[in-house]
Amino acid sequence: xxxxxxxxxxxxxxxxxxxxxxxxxxxxxxxxxxxxxxxxxxxxxxxxxxxxxxxxxxxxxxxxxxxxxxxxxxxxxxxxxxxxxxxxxxxxxxxxxxxxxxxxxxxxxxxxxxxxxxxxxxxxxxxxxxxxxxxxxxxxxxxxxxxxxxxxxxxxxxxxxxxxxxxxxxxxxxxxxxxxxxxxxxxxxxxxxxxxxxxxxxxxxxxxxxxxxxxxxxxxxxxxxxxxxxxxxxxxxxxxxxxxxxxxxxxxxxxxxxxxxxxxxxxxxxxxxxxxxxxxxxxxxxxxxxxxxxxxxxxxxxxxxxxxxxxxxxxxxxxxxxxxxxxxxxxxxxxxxxxx
Amino acid sequence: xxxxxxxxxxxxxxxxxxxxxxxxxxxxxxxxxxxxxxxxxxxxxxxxxxxxxxxxxxxxxxxxxxxxxxxxxxxxxxxxxxxxxxxxxxxxxxxxxxxxxxxxxxxxxxxxxxxxxxxxxxxxxxxxxxxxxxxxxxxxxxxxxxxxxxxxxxxxxxxxxxxxxxxxxxxxxxxxxxxxxxxxxxxxxxxxxxxxxxxxxxxxxxxxxxxxxxxxxxxxxxxxxxxxxxxxxxxxxxxxxxxxxxxxxxxxxxxxxxxxxxxxxxxxxxxxxxxxxxxxxxxxxxxxxxxxxxxxxxxxxxx
Numbered sequence: 001x002x003x004x005x006x007x008x009x010x011x012x013x014x015x016x017x018x019x020x021x022x023x024x025x026x027x028x029x030x031x032x033x034x035x036x037x038x039x040x041x042x043x044x045x046x047x048x049x050x051x052x053x054x055x056x057x058x059x060x061x062x063x064x065x066x067x068x069x070x071x072x073x074x075x076x077x078x079x080x081x082x083x084x085x086x087x088x089x090x091x092x093x094x095x096x097x098x099x100x101x102x103x104x105x106x107x108x109x110x111x112x113x114x115x116x117x118x119x120x121x122x123x124x125x126x127x128x129x130x131x132x133x134x135x136x137x138x139x140x141x142x143x144x145x146x147x148x149x150x151x152x153x154x155x156x157x158x159x160x161x162x163x164x165x166x167x168x169x170x171x172x173x174x175x176x177x178x179x180x181x182x183x184x185x186x187x188x189x190x191x192x193x194x195x196x197x198x199x200x201x202x203x204x205x206x207x208x209x210x211x212x213x214x215x216x217x218x219x220x221x222x223x224x225x226x227x228x229x230x231x232x233x234x235x236x237x238x239x240x241x242x243x244x245x246x247x248x249x250x251x252x253x254x255x256x257x258x259x260x261x262x263x264x265x266x267x268x269x270x271x272x273x274x275x276x277x278x279x280x281x282x283x284x285x286x287x288x289x290x291x292x293x294x295x296x297x298x299x300x301x302x303x304x305x306x307x308x309x310x311x312x313x314x315x316x317x318x319x320x321x322x323x324x325x326x327x328x329x330x331x332x333x334x335x336x337x338x339x340x
Numbered sequence: 341x342x343x344x345x346x347x348x349x350x351x352x353x354x355x356x357x358x359x360x361x362x363x364x365x366x367x368x369x370x371x372x373x374x375x376x377x378x379x380x381x382x383x384x385x386x387x388x389x390x391x392x393x394x395x396x397x398x399x400x401x402x403x404x405x406x407x408x409x410x411x412x413x414x415x416x417x418x419x420x421x422x423x424x425x426x427x428x429x430x431x432x433x434x435x436x437x438x439x440x441x442x443x444x445x446x447x448x449x450x451x452x453x454x455x456x457x458x459x460x461x462x463x464x465x466x467x468x469x470x471x472x473x474x475x476x477x478x479x480x481x482x483x484x485x486x487x488x489x490x491x492x493x494x495x496x497x498x499x500x501x502x503x504x505x506x507x508x509x510x511x512x513x514x515x516x517x518x519x520x521x522x523x524x525x526x527x528x529x530x531x532x533x534x535x536x537x538x539x540x541x542x543x544x545x546x547x548x549x550x551x552x553x554x555x556x557x558x559x560x561x562x563x564x565x566x567x568x569x570x571x572x573x574x575x576x577x578x579x580x581x582x583x584x585x586x587x588x589x590x591x592x593x594x595x596x597x598x599x600x601x602x603x604x605x606x607x608x609x610x611x612x613x614x615x616x617x618x619x620x621x622x623x624x625x626x627x628x629x630x631x632x633x634x635x636x637x638x639x640x641x642x643x
Contacts, residue, residue, distance in 0.1 A: 145640045146639075147640045147641070148639075217343065219343050219350055221350055225350045225351045226349040226351065228348060228350065230343065230344065230345045230348075230350065248351075253350055253351070254352070255346070255352065256352060259356075259411070260414075260455045260456040260457075261456045262360070262455065262456050263456060263582050263583050263585070265582065265587040268587050268588060268636065274636040274639050275636075275638060296638050299638055299640070304349030305349075307349050308349050311359070312356075313356065317349065318347050321347065
C-alpha cells in the first residue's frame with residue numbers, strides 16, 4: 001500500500017511546468033479544502049487566461065476544524081515547497097500565503113520560512129467564517145471579485161489549500177500519490193485530535209482511535225458543522241475531500257422549531273455574497289417561485305451563516321437549496337421545450 | 341445507532357425571537373416605573389390594561405378569527421401593548437385603551453398576516469387611532485390631578501408659561517405620556533439593546549440627528565426639540581422595530597432621516613405639537629421602496 005509511483009528523484013528546481021503537472025495529475029491530487037476539485041486542472045488554465053497570483057489558503061474552512069492549522073505548523077517547509085512548485089507550474093511570480101490572525105504561531109512560522117523566497121509573502125487576514133471561502137479570500141487578499149458564474153482563473157488568480165500544497169510537494173519531490181490526508185475528529189469524542197489517515201479509512205476506525213463517542217450523540221457530520229453532511233452509519237469511508245468528523249451532542253445540535261420572520265436583517269448582514277436570504281425564504285414559504293429569479297439565489301455558496309444567525313430559526317439555506325433545485329428543473333424544462 | 345439527518349448548517353445561534361422581545365420589554369420597564377411614580381397608580385392600570393388587552397386580542401384573533409397557530413408566547417403582542425401604553429396620557433380611560441388595543445393588534449397586525457407581515461407599527465396605529473377618536477383625553481396631561489401643558493404644548497401654543505430646563509426634560513420632571521418622559525431611562529435602555537446587538541445605531545442616530553439639525557433650520561432650540569415629546573421613545577424603540585423598518589444599514593439611515601424630517605415638519609408646520617407618531621407611520625409605508633433601492637451589491641455582480 002505504501003509503494004510510490006516510480007518517479008525520478010530529480011531536483012525540483014530543475015523541473016519543467018509539464019513535469020510538475022504530470023506528477024500532480026498522476027498522483028491524483030485534488031483540492032483538500034473540501035471541494036475536491038482536481039488540482040491539475042487548476043494548475044493548467046486555458047492559454048488565454050493570464051494568471052498573476054497564487055493564493056495559498058491557510059484559513060480554516062469551518063469552525064471546529066483545526067487540521068489545516070496543524071499542517072501549517074508541522075509541515076511548514078513542505079507546504080511552502082508545494083506553493084513554490086505550483087507557482088512554477090503556473091508560471092506566476094507572486095505567491096501569497098493567507099493565514100487568519102488568530103493563528104500567530106503559523107504566521108510566525110511562515111514569516112520565518114519564506115525568507116529564501118522573495119516572491120512569496122504572508123498576509124494576516126481577519127478570522128471570520130466564511131473567510132476560508134475561495135471568493136471571499138480573493139476579495140480580502142487581492143481586492144478583486146470573481147464575477148458571478150466565473151472562476152478565479154478568469155480574474156488572474158488561483159487559490160490552493162495548504163494541505164493540497166503539501167500533497168503537491170510530496171508528489172513532485174517524493175513521488176508519493178495522494179493516499180492520506182490530515183483531518184480533525186472533534187466534538188463529543190473522548191480524545192479529539194487531528195489525525196493523518198488513509199483515504200478509505202472507515203469512520204468507525206477514526207472514532208475508535210479517538211477513544212469512542214461520549215454522551216448522547218444526535219448527529220455525526222462529515223466535514224464541518226456549517227457545511228458538512230450528516231451521516232447515518234459508521235462504515236462510511238474517508239474520501240479525499242473529508243476535512244473533518246464532528247460528533248454533535250443532543251445539546252449542541254438542538255434544533256429550535258422555526259417561528260415567524262421578524263425582518264431583523266441578521267441574515268442580510270451575515271451574507272458574504274450580499275444576498276437577501278430572508279426574501280428567498282419568504283418566497284419559498286409562500287410558493288412564489290416565479291419571483292425568485294431576481295434574488296440571485298444561484299450566487300449562494302451555501303456557507304450557512306444566514307440559517308445560523310436567524311433568531312426565528314428559519315432554515316433559510318435549505319430554502320435556497322430548494323430554490324436552486326427548482327431553478328435547475330425549470331431550465332431543463334425550458335431546454336426540452338426548445339428541443340421539441 | 342441512529343443519528344439525525346438534516347441539511348447544514350448543523351448549529352444555530354442561541355438567540356431567539358422571544359428573547360429579543362423580552363430584552364426590548366426589559367429595556368422599557370424602568371421608564372414605565374418612572375411614569376407610574378410620577379403620574380400615579382392609574383397609569384399603571386393603563387399599562388397593564390394595554391398589555392393584557394393586546395395579548396388577549398392576539399389570542400382571540402389567532403384562535404377563533406384567523407384560526408392559525410396561537411403564538412402569543414413570542415411576546416410581540418405584550419411588547420406592542422407596553423409600547424402603546426407608553427405613548428398614552430396617564431389618565432386615559434381604560435375602555436379607550438382597549439379600543440387602541442383592538443386597532444393595534446387586530447387591524448394593524450393580525451389582519452395584515454400577524455407578526456412579520458404588518459406594514460405599520462401596531463402600537464403607533466393604536467395611538468394614531470386613539471388620537472383622532474378621543475382628542476380630548478389624548479391631549480390632557482396631568483400630574484397629581486392637576487392638568488398641565490406638556491413642554492411641546494407650551495412651545496406650540498406660545499403660552500406664557502416658561503419652558504422646563506434641559507435637566508428637567510432629561511430626567512423627566514415634566515408632564516407627558518406615561519413612558520416618554522424620562523429620557524435618561526429610555527436612553528439607558530437603548531444602550532442596553534445596542535450592547536446586546538438587538539438594535540443598531542443607524543435609526544436612532546439618524547432620526548435624532550436629523551431632528552437636531554433640521555430644528556436649527558427652523559430657528560428652534562435643537563436640544564429642546566430632541567428632549568421633548570416622544571422623540572427618544574419613538575427613535576429608539578419604535579422606529580427600530582425590525583418588522584416595519586428597512587433591512588440594510590443604508591436603508592435604516594434613510595428611514596431615520598425621513599422620520600426626523602417629517603417630525604420637524606409636523607411640529608413646525610402642522611397643527612399638532614408632536615409629530616413622531618405620524619412621521620414613523622408615514623416612513624413605515626415607504627419601507628418597501630427603501631428596501632428596493634438600498635439592496636446590497638451582490639458579490640461579483642455589477643450594480
